[in-house]
Amino acid sequence: MSSRFASAVSVAVASFALSCSVVFPAMAQSDVVRIGIVSPNTGAAARYGAFAWRGAQLARDEINAAGGINGKKIVLFQGDSQCIPTEGVSSVQRMIAQDKVRVVIGDVCSSVTIAMQPVVENAGVLLVNAASSNPDITYKAGVGGFKWSFRNYPTDENRASVVLKYATEQKKIKKFAVLSVDSDYGRGAIVLTKKYLGEFGAEIVSEDYYKDKEADFRPVLANIRRSGAGAIIMYGLADTTPIIARQMVEAGLAGKVILIGSAEFNNPEAIKIAPTALNGAVEAAAYVPEWDTPKNHEFVATYRKAYAGETPNVHAYAYWETMRLVAAAAKEAKSDNQDDIRKTLSTMSYEGVMGKVTFDDHNQANLPMILFEIIDGKPVIKGTFNTQIKYSTR
Amino acid sequence: MTELLIEQIINGIVAGSVYALVAAGMTMIFGVLRAINFAHGEYYMLGTFSAWYVITKLNISYPVAIFLAVIITMGIAVVIGRLVMQRLVTAPFQSGVLATLGLSLILQNLIIITFGGTYKIFPGGWLEPVFFGEISLAWQRIIIVLVTIGVFIALEFLVRRTRMGKAMRAVSQNTACCLVNGIDIERVVLGTFVLGGGLAALSGVLTGPINVTVYGGMGEAITLKTFAVIVMGGMGNVRGTLIAGWILGIAESFVAGFIGLQYRDAVGFVILIGMLMVRPTGFFSVQSRF
DSSP: OHHHHHHHHHHHHHHHHHHHHHHHHHHHTTTEEEEEEEEOOSSTTHHHHHHHHHHHHHHHHHHHHTTOBTTBEEEEEEEEOTTOHHHHHHHHHHHHHTSOOOEEEOOSSHHHHHHHHHHHHHHTOEEEESSOOOTHHHHTBGGGSBTTEEEOSOOTTTHHHHHHHHHHHTSOOOEEEEEEESSHHHHHHHHHHHHTTTTTTOEEEEEEEEOTTOOOOHHHHHHHHHHTOSEEEEEOOTTTHHHHHHHHHHTTOTTTSEEEEESOTTOHHHHHHOHHHHTTOEEEESOOTTOOSHHHHHHHHHHHHHTTTOOOOHHHHHHHHHHHHHHHHHHHHTOOOHHHHHHHHHHOOEEETTEEEOBOTTSBBOOEEEEEEEETTEEEEEEEEEOOOOGGGO | OHHHHHHHHHHHHHHHHHHHHHHHHHHHHHHHHSOOOTTHHHHHHHHHHHHHHHHHTTOOOHHHHHHHHHHHHHHHHHHHHHHTGGGGSSSOHHHHHHHHHHHHHHHHHHHHHHHOSSOEEOOOOOOOEEEETTEEEEHHHHHHHHHHHHHHHHHHHHHHHSHHHHHHHHHHHOHHHHHHTTOOHHHHHHHHHHHHHHHHHHHHHHHHHHHOEEOTTHHHHHHHHHHHHHHHHOTTOHHHHHHHHHHHHHHHHHIIIIIOGGGHHHHHHHHHHHHHHHOTTOSSOSSOOO
């Protein structure tokens, strides 16, 4: 009898709990703005994801403290893509179906973003990418097909040529070895680099792509040492950079062969454990915390205050800025409906840390990139360049 | 060219030694339990994490951290051995697969929840390079190879000469006879499991300085590689494991060096499929035994 009573009580409790969870979000839906943040929080790009999440949270707190979006508070939902396309797709599907998210910011990894584009398109959910650089994302968006995908991050198209130009003209290097991550981002950047080899009289002497969890680079570094390459072209993952840098020191490459491309060569932890390998490294990035403008100083100071003195990286910045961009669009549209935000985004002009942002007909923001070189353990800015492209040339 | 060949062989022997240390435990556990321990790479991860923790949070020196890491991991293995592994003695094969896969997920995610998903930089180690002509090697790599050879000599002695080793061989051959002769199978299983976990931890903490980073999912990749090693060495064959580890390491380093790094992880699987098709008992024996 007592066990029957107990089961009756538990059924009652369970059904009450269930009804609460069904009823309350529905009630809550009208007075909050639900935004999904997709980023790699575990796996080989977890460093990016951790920064991205902190940047997004900071923006949420700032916007909510200033009264929210049209009086509604922002609620964030976190999805872990692990930098794996299938994981990214399932987390974005979960956000849309269960968390009733109508705006998604993500992912960092290009392969994941490319996989998410058709998912949000079918669901009619707005995707604003904040940190993927593969050109295909833009070619397929806007007039290219996907109406719901936007990108507030510079595309790789010009980066490859600017990096190669600097290495050949300023560093006087003609022979290059390729060691990039085996993904749409890493391989895509090398395809673009190859287009400009002839123009700058450069030559690729070896070509390798690493899996995201690779930890032993000695066999490849042994080859590169004998190949006569003056630089390694690396479009890679920040978490792998310290491994490669330290093994370059061990293999006797540090100081003889420099790293060029983009894999967060300015990460202070990597510089600390392998200073000689990263000295002279050349990178083109969407953002550096050293960017010398009052707006950026303000952002860096607020971020440091919020996170115990930690300096933001490019992903913290990009997610923070994209959250503010979405909020600004919603304010201008006077609506938090995803369709209204989408229409406003394509016509609005937003004043960001890296300059004025407008979107072209492929839903691509026009943003500059910064070229820097690591000199004595610190990134020194060598200039900025425009990343806008002519779509017809392809 | 010959120098490059030698360098790639050396790289392969270092990588292979790491695989062999992890695989030794896995093959011994298979011997006594007839179960594949899918969570074996997790003890490699736990060992590296323990060392990272005691070095960065408690300011303990690297040599001491090696011992502490192995002891901590063996402690965890005792708990898991009592709670899970001992129960697998009489359980059907598929229970072992499910239980160890589940353990692997739990251990990985416990570490991610506790310490976060980001990579941590492993401090310490002996990284000054030693030069042999053009070839330079960190002391740490030389130590890994020497320790591995030492461990395998000790394991050979354990298995052939000691009471515990003889009991392990007996359990792997016939559990019914062990029961008749008064050999405590559960104790042997626990002992083997804890020893295997300790070896995986030792491998992890020795590799930490050269692999530079530590993260929750790091054990997964090594588990997959040890499958190829234990099949090549002959399931349950300790001696064969060392040679098999080196063969895999050298083959991988040749593929990475001469064909392309992107094909490296395929080597283990190609070898695994080839061995299962041509010689499923391994290179060194007709029947798989200790």
